[in-house]
Amino acid sequence: xxxxxxxxxxxxxxxxxxxxxxxxxxxxxxxxxxxxxxxxxxxxxxxxxxxxxxxxxxxxxxxxxxxxxxxxxxxxxxxxxxxxxxxxxxxxxxxxxxxxxxxxxxxxxxxxxxx
Amino acid sequence: xxxxxxxxxxxxxxxxxxxxxxxxxxxxxxxxxxxxxxxxxxxxxxxxxxxxxxxxxxxxxxxxxxxxxxxxxxxxxxxxxxxxxxxxxxxxxxxxxxxxxxxxxxxxxxxxx
Numbered sequence: 001x002x003x004x005x006x007x008x009x010x011x012x013x014x015x016x017x018x019x020x021x022x023x024x025x026x027x028x029x030x031x032x033x034x035x036x037x038x039x040x041x042x043x044x045x046x047x048x049x050x051x052x053x054x055x056x057x058x059x060x061x062x063x064x065x066x067x068x069x070x071x072x073x074x075x076x077x078x079x080x081x082x083x084x085x086x087x088x089x090x091x092x093x094x095x096x097x098x099x100x101x102x103x104x105x106x107x108x109x110x111x112x113x114x115x
Numbered sequence: 116x117x118x119x120x121x122x123x124x125x126x127x128x129x130x131x132x133x134x135x136x137x138x139x140x141x142x143x144x145x146x147x148x149x150x151x152x153x154x155x156x157x158x159x160x161x162x163x164x165x166x167x168x169x170x171x172x173x174x175x176x177x178x179x180x181x182x183x184x185x186x187x188x189x190x191x192x193x194x195x196x197x198x199x200x201x202x203x204x205x206x207x208x209x210x211x212x213x214x215x216x217x218x219x220x221x222x223x224x225x226x227x228x
Contacts, residue, residue: 004158006158031213032213034215034216041220041221042220042221043204043218043219043220043221044159044204044216044218046215046216046217049215051213093158093159095159095216097213098213103161103164104161104208104216105161106151106158106159106160107158108157108158109158
């Protein structure tokens with residue numbers, strides 16, 4: 001199947017710093033990418049939907065100024081957690097779909113720990 | 116709104132036991148239904164899917180049937196292996212591939228030898 005990568009896989013940062021997470025579709029053009037957040041022993045919660053070349057659509061309760069999403073190309077979307085705080089510590093997962101593909105392919109996730 | 120409810124875990128089974136993980140959904144219209152699996156330290160992988168009522172998805176010995184009358188999509192496997200130990204997520208999607216998935220909370224399965 002198609003491959004989606006995320007980088008970094010794990011990051012530890014100090015409170016107040018910003019962290020950028022990259023999501024890449026390696027062998028297909030992803031017209032749409034989704035960003036999810038997963039708390040321990042919880043389900044994946046959709047944060048935002050990102051279409052290439054347009055502004056992301058955020059879910060209710062997700063601060064767009066805190067979680068900046070950029071989808072500048074058909075193979076790359078980035079999520080920047082600005083001024084991170086300990087409560088932002090979580091597992092962030094992206095998925096991508098595109099073209100005629102009905103299936104969404106998931107990245108391996110990025111574990112963020114804010115101290 | 117759309118939602119997915121799946122049985123709470125963890126589930127612990129002996130090797131070769133029969134597995135059932137219940138999943139029910141609430142949605143308007145006719146969603147597509149999925150089971151994803153997350154192995155330790157890895158991302159979610161699509162296990163199987165069904166796109167319309169009475170469809171049966173199957174893969175790696177797992178199967179699930181889309182039951183519209185009971186709004187269910189229970190996951191079954193006749194004989195589990197240690198390598199099946201993972202977290203299993205039931206999910207639905209209302210429209211095309213470019214719409215987000217709605218996930219259940221996940222069920223952790225541990226299979227012991």
